[in-house]
Amino acid sequence: xxxxxxxxxxxxxxxxxxxxxxxxxxxxxxxxxxxxxxxxxxxxxxxxxxxxxxxxxxxxxxxxxxxxxxxxxxxxxxxxxxxxxxxxxxxxxxxxxxxxxxxxxxxxxxxxxxxxxxxxxxxxxxxxxxxxxxxxxxxxxxxxxxxxxxxxxxxxxxxxxxxxxxxxxxxxxxxxxxxxxxxxxxxxxxxxxxxxxxxxxxxxxxxxxxxxxxxxxxxxxxxxxxxxxxxxxxxxxxxxxxxxxxxxxxxxxxxxxxxxxxxxxxxxxxxxxxxxxxxxxxxxxxxxxxxxxxxxxxxxxxxxxxxxxxxxxxxxxxxxxxxxxxxxxxxxxxxxxxxxxxxxxxxxxxxxxxxxxxxxxxxxxxxxxxxxxxxxxxxxxxxxxxxxxxxxxxxxxxxxxxxxxxxxxxxxxxxxxxxxxxxxxxxxxxxxxxxxxxxxxxxxxxxxxxxxxxxxxxxxxxxxxxxxxxxxxxxxxxxxxxxxxxxxxxxxxxxxxxxxxxxxxxxxxxxxxxxxxxxxxxxxxxxxxxxxxxxxxxxxxxxxxxxxxxxxxxxxxxxxxxxxxxxxxxxxxxxxxxxxxxxxxxxxxxxxxxxxxx
Ligand SMILES: CCCN1C[C@@H](O)[C@H](O)[C@@H](C(=O)O)C1
Numbered sequence: 001x002x003x004x005x006x007x008x009x010x011x012x013x014x015x016x017x018x019x020x021x022x023x024x025x026x027x028x029x030x031x032x033x034x035x036x037x038x039x040x041x042x043x044x045x046x047x048x049x050x051x052x053x054x055x056x057x058x059x060x061x062x063x064x065x066x067x068x069x070x071x072x073x074x075x076x077x078x079x080x081x082x083x084x085x086x087x088x089x090x091x092x093x094x095x096x097x098x099x100x101x102x103x104x105x106x107x108x109x110x111x112x113x114x115x116x117x118x119x120x121x122x123x124x125x126x127x128x129x130x131x132x133x134x135x136x137x138x139x140x141x142x143x144x145x146x147x148x149x150x151x152x153x154x155x156x157x158x159x160x161x162x163x164x165x166x167x168x169x170x171x172x173x174x175x176x177x178x179x180x181x182x183x184x185x186x187x188x189x190x191x192x193x194x195x196x197x198x199x200x201x202x203x204x205x206x207x208x209x210x211x212x213x214x215x216x217x218x219x220x221x222x223x224x225x226x227x228x229x230x231x232x233x234x235x236x237x238x239x240x241x242x243x244x245x246x247x248x249x250x251x252x253x254x255x256x257x258x259x260x261x262x263x264x265x266x267x268x269x270x271x272x273x274x275x276x277x278x279x280x281x282x283x284x285x286x287x288x289x290x291x292x293x294x295x296x297x298x299x300x301x302x303x304x305x306x307x308x309x310x311x312x313x314x315x316x317x318x319x320x321x322x323x324x325x326x327x328x329x330x331x332x333x334x335x336x337x338x339x340x341x342x343x344x345x346x347x348x349x350x351x352x353x354x355x356x357x358x359x360x361x362x363x364x365x366x367x368x369x370x371x372x373x374x375x376x377x378x379x380x381x382x383x384x385x386x387x388x389x390x391x392x393x394x395x396x397x398x399x400x401x402x403x404x405x406x407x408x409x410x411x412x413x414x415x416x417x418x419x420x421x422x423x424x425x426x427x428x429x430x431x432x433x434x435x436x437x438x439x440x441x442x443x444x445x446x447x448x449x450x451x452x453x454x455x456x457x458x459x460x461x462x463x464x465x466x467x468x469x470x471x472x473x474x475x476x477x478x479x480x481x482x483x484x485x486x487x488x489x490x491x492x493x494x495x496x497x498x499x500x501x502x503x504x505x506x507x508x509x510x511x512x513x514x515x516x517x518x519x520x521x522x523x524x525x526x527x528x529x530x531x532x533x534x535x536x537x538x539x540x541x542x543x544x545x546x547x548x549x550x551x552x553x554x555x556x557x558x559x560x561x562x563x564x565x566x567x568x569x570x571x572x573x574x575x576x577x578x579x580x581x582x583x584x585x586x587x588x589x590x591x592x593x594x595x596x597x598x
Contacts, residue, residue: 091174
């Protein structure tokens, strides 16, 4: 089942991390289930969790391994945990998982970038070793997100063929917890804020697994400032609220207590930031002040770690973003580990939270095609109903998990799908209607439009509260000396959008040029640092003419791993920073620009 609450410890709740060395075994012929691997792996090796095998191996067939694979670990449950409900919670398992405890199947989950938990109380033995086994699968299809396909190589091995431009890392890449929770427990709670006359009304909606009363208390720096006792919904009001903002990311503490016969039986506390976010005409307002988004499309990606969570990388990335003067990033192209959002709440960063709906566009797999929008009628496929169900499930899990973060300012429901066909509009009309019911703060909903989905042909922008453009004039189109044409192409397209008079903010969510940090060229050439500077200067010169552009999220924060290809030199090199987080020349240009831009 989905697991929206990040594990915390208090008088009622205990947890311990199950990270470390697990046993691992690939199962290319999918014989494990019949072969009893859910009880005992026949010939396992050691594998670190969190981690991803693809970055650790020296063998190509293991790096690109596609199919079933197993993790297994023994753990001890002392009998003093007897009166608690016990769960195992995965920050994520990519892309799908089936979990066994002492050989018994206890749950499964589809989706590789959101948490889930399985209840294990009825399957464990107290005061002795127990065994968890996870069957993972990393195959791609058009029935799940992110989308892709696979081929069978001449040697019989499966090979994933992503419809997206990042390496198909897989495995248990985020934290794993053993949870000991009260039988009657708080499952989740969502908040909304109304600001008026120097007061903040905080509305709460609590989800629990039983019918109970709740005491909700708000603390400002350990001092109680408001309290309410109610059923699942209610509100608190405080005067002179200290709002959460970019320059002053002020956090309160909210405590939810579940009461039974006036006795507290469960408690969940969280840090919250009181702020409002809304779109008014062509502006994005944070606490009723217009904001201009400066920052990045990112990836969870690092040497040796692949996409595995690591708080040192998270801290380094925020330090680099603070240094450069950024205030925002998009979690391209999937929800990131929860720890990213916790830092953003504390550091004062804005996040566009993106569901893994990437690759819903076969023509994207051939970049040369994408500019002429070689439409494949992706949304006419018979697998689309199955895809929509998974897409909606993951939107719900993302919003349920991230709804309370003040740093999250918008939901991105797609990245560069086919968007110029009636069936694409029909698909996303339902997706947006589904998503809009899930966030009581009604944050803006959007998605990013691929090159070729311009003002004359795109059908999805009417669904979006602000418009996100991924544009590569000067790179995939009209690169090198033709950059002089690229500038006019960019202006022509923006004139086209301007003529639609949408009265909505536009954000550039991707624009960039592959650049080798070792390359200097005079005159500048593509792949040189000088060209990356010229490329961005061209965009910034154009942006000045279009007042409805309210954000520039460059692609990408850092170089990152992709599948191999004739256009990838060890991966995607459009980073402003190298993969090991050192600045390219462009970082100093952006720092100068962003520290002046307010
Ligand atoms: C049209 C290309 C789509 N866009 C998606 C992103 O995931 C890629 O990394 C980026 C690129 O090619 O650098 C372009």
